[in-house]
Amino acid sequence: MSSDENTGVAVELLEAVHRDLAATALTLALPGSDDARLDIRSALAQLDDYILPRYRSLDAPLLAVVGGSTGAGKSTLVNGFVGHAVTRAGAIRPTTRQPILLHHPGDGRWFEDQRVLPSLARIRGTVTADPVPASQAGPTPDAAAITSLVLVAETAVPQGIALLDAPDVDSISADNRKLAGQLLAAADLWVFVTTANRYADAVPWRLLLDAASRDIMVAVVLDRVPPAAEAEVSADLQSMLNREGLGAARLFVVPEAPLDGMGMLPPAAVEPLRTWLQELAADAASRADIARRTLNGTVKALGGRVEAVAVAAGAQERAADVLAGDARDAYRDAVARILAATRDGALLRGEVLARWQDFVGTGEFFRAMEQNIGRFRDRLGAFFRGEPAPAVRVETAIETGLQAVILDEAANAAEDADARWRSDPAGRQLLGGDDLSGTSDGFADKAAAEIRAWQGSLMELIRTEGQGKRTQARWLSFGINGLGAALMIVVFSMTAGLTGLEVGVAGGTAIAGQRLLEAVFGEDAVRRLAQKAREDLHARCQSLLQDEQERFLSRLEFPGGVAPEVLSGHADALRRLAASA
Known part of the structure; x- marks a missing residue:
């Protein structure tokens, strides 16, 4: 069977999984049903946002999502990567509450339609010729209803990879936290930003463990590290990554340094990260390997979720x-x-x-x-x-x-x-x-x-x-x-x-x-x-x-519904699909 035929069979299976999960109604109030309903919602979102789009477009640019805790310096890091202010704290017009996706101008076609993250509308953002200083940027608007994704074409972003600046994973806004999780689930690779005094926090580690379960490539950026503590803190963080199955994650250290008037880091602070991403973008084989690795790990994890839903559906049937x-x-x-x-x-x-x-x-x-x-x-x-x-x-x-x-x-x-x-x-x-x-x-x-x-x-x-x-x-x-x-x-x-x-x-x-x-x-x-x-x-x-x-x-007499054995069959098929790749 040819590669295209294999892809077609995989897409047919994934579409059937999506259809049957969407038809699964766990109506009865049973222990574990809330978790299973969350599994259904998460699985459907990931199928829509990442798995199906990636299978249908295996040659699309990688999507690197920059995520992390509140105040970790994600946006500052993104600004430093491209060399000037492009986040809201800089000078995006229109000023929005939406997340920002930076891509090379030649890759715009991959993101302008609803191929990935179809639930988010697209807004084309521009960078002003006269950036606003960070001190004048004003507060971030309330993120009560995030419905759009701002696309910004940026020549500093290498072709073959795109950067998405996500909301805080531990935001006080439930909508922000939900969106952060959705964006990370749609990523081919993560650039996870934490700080010298918050790298052991529970919320980021729950997400990192999810990345490990999906076998996703992760780059961890340890930000604002005092020079005197760099060796100790980076060694401790690397030890934690090794214990949790993330030993292969790349670790980048950004030293503590003053920002300039535009809120920018010194160029040298983010040069190692910039170089690594540029090398990935330049190597088509490496990009394809990352995409396949993340996709297969995500499909395998999806199989586990579908199996959990099948168990819950069986419990509903018995009850x-x-x-x-x-x-x-x-x-x-x-x-x-x-x-x-x-x-x-x-x-x-x-x-x-x-x-x-x-x-x-x-x-x-x-x-x-x-x-x-x-x-x-x-x-x-x-x-x-x-x-x-x-x-x-x-x-x-x-x-x-x-x-x-x-x-x-x-x-x-x-x-x-x-x-x-x-x-x-x-x-x-x-x-x-x-x-x-x-x-x-x-x-x-x-x-x-x-x-x-x-x-x-x-x-x-x-x-x-x-x-x-x-x-x-x-x-x-x-x-x-x-x-x-x-x-x-x-x-x-x-x-x-x-x-x-x-x-x-x-x-x-x-x-x-x-x-x-x-x-x-x-x-x-x-x-x-x-x-x-x-x-x-x-x-x-x-x-x-x-x-x-x-x-x-x-x-x-509940509407629709799919037999538990059908869902179990899907779970087995997903595991075989992941293993075969």
Whole structure:
């Protein structure tokens, strides 16, 4: 595969990583999620600002970012490098709060578009013929909203390399600190400026360790060093660099010296740094080697970040599964309790029992069934045809009792699910100030409508079963509502198998209902009817409560998202890409 083809494959991978990272939503409040979200933002920024631009333009000039702590003398060093004042403390017009990028006039095309640092607009700066003395430059404007990059063409900057004067890494302005980090992450090499009395500060070293993890070339400038302390301080700093894996960093010492009226260092103070950068710029092979080294180290570090995001995404997925499982368990248990209440005779008490006894009559009903089911059928058939209201009252009582059970258990499920979620930080975050511990608005009406629909389907079962010529006369003589009421009673007294009955319930009235149905349809048909009716009731209860649990589950439906294994695959591919180079 040719070099261009390799580059194309690498760019395709990096674009896929960018797309999938941007689609990764770590919504749940889990330990480590904040760090992972920061990893996503940092990775996306570095892909935009440095990795993708560098892969697409491997022959572009090197970008050397000059960074360091507050008061370290970065801008003074840059001015000294080019030989006159070009920073804001000198005489850039327009005066801006933006960072300044100095480049050779022949390299302007590489930086004038949005190839690197695409989030920053470009402003073309100029150097006045009559520089303003440092004492008259005035305070630096507030950097509350940095949106632009000032480009300054400068012949003193060698072609093949550009210098970017970054804000302080430890600025009191959060925006300044953020921008400093962004600019350093976009660099091919760092010129890191510190001072004799601040070189051990924690903030700069955190950034230097990040440079070590990326294998980026670093030049450390030790500024304002008293001549008497130069040997001791430089040796101590070099020892620290060696311990932290930065032993290859070039160390330049700038002696303490007075500035002239324009705020300029003596030319000799920055000559070693100037010479080194000019030599790098003049050697195309060295520039390419630096670019490849930094790029590969950055891609390797990106792989680690993507893997950390994959781990966080996996934790999010598992946490969401736990919360979903808690809600489903609560409502599944509620369905089981509803079905148990419809199976063990619990509904054949109170109003339902009274209406059923009104319907079937007193002891005469049972004596008639025991003595002669045929004669009983004739007498009862006339009763049904003349007075249908008692059967309807049984249906109404069953609807009322069953609705009460469903409402009670749905409320219990909601309370249980709400409590489980509130015991979990991620669940509390998703619930926020909403109280889901009760049933939803309109649930009682939905339950009543579903029960009536079940009763209607049960009547249709009886009609379908009675379509045969032999049974049609029988079920017509008893009446559809009467047989339906009897079937409901049988369904609500099933405790074992398909036809096992709790004989003691309501003085044997359930037995009477079953015998009545068997007299019309036969024993096997009654089993089949009861089983179908129970299955239909089960399905309707499940549907009702599944709709209710959606109040919880819908909060786990996050937009977009990428599977953790996809991100892990990207991480492996990035590590292979870095290793192959």
